[in-house]
Amino acid sequence: MGQYCINVFLDAEQEQKIKDSGLNDQILEIEGKKAVRVPVGDKEHKKLMKAFPDLKFDAGDTCVLPEPASKTLLDIITTSKTIDCMKVAIVKLYNPLAGKELRSKIH
Numbered sequence: 870m871g872q873y874c875i876n877v878f879l880d881a882e883q884e885q886k887i888k889d890s891g892l893n894d895q896i897l898e899i900e901g902k903k904a905v906r907v908p909v910g911d912k913e914h915k916k917l918m919k920a921f922p923d924l925k926f927d928a929g930d931t932c933v934l935p936e937p938a939s940k941t942l943l944d945i946i947t948t949s950k951t952i953d954c955m956k957v958a959i960v961k962l963y964n965p966l967a968g969k970e971l972r973s974k975i976h
Contacts, residue, residue, distance in 0.1 A: 873909040874931040875917075875955075877943055878902050890947045905952055906931070907942065913955045916963040938962050 876899055879887060884903050887896055895905050909917065917924060917934075926932045934942060945958045 872911060872930060873914045873926060874929075875907045875909055875942065876904045876931050876933050877907060877939055877946070878904045878933065879943075883943055886943070886947045890950045892946070892950065892952065895952050905946065907946070907952050907955060907958075909955050913959045916959050920963040934962075 878899070879896070879902075884896065887893070887905060892905065897904055897906055899906075917932075921935060921938070924932050924934070933939065941961055942954075942958050945954050945961065946952055949957065
């Protein structure tokens with residue numbers, strides 16, 4: 870498991886998708902809500918911090934992604950049928966060119 874974690878909180882429909890993916894044993898109860906905890910490595914953590922500057926990790930090094938990113942991560946979990954998916958997910962969540970002007974070498 871990674872040093873950091875992302876908590877993905879689930880509504881009833883999302884919980885069923887996790888169960889249908891064969892990941893029932895990965896569902897936890899956190900703060901009275903159903904969730905899955907996704908491990909995050911150091912490299913992915915750095916990219917997440919760049920992609921989401923307002924992202925806050927708690928004392929246990931866990932965080933919750935903003936809604937669109939959380940939904941994308943949940944889709945990757947259910948498609949790949951594993952919570953160990955941050956190496957794949959970071960490609961969709963982290964866009965290093967977001968907000969930057971495109972430059973061209975044409976003179």
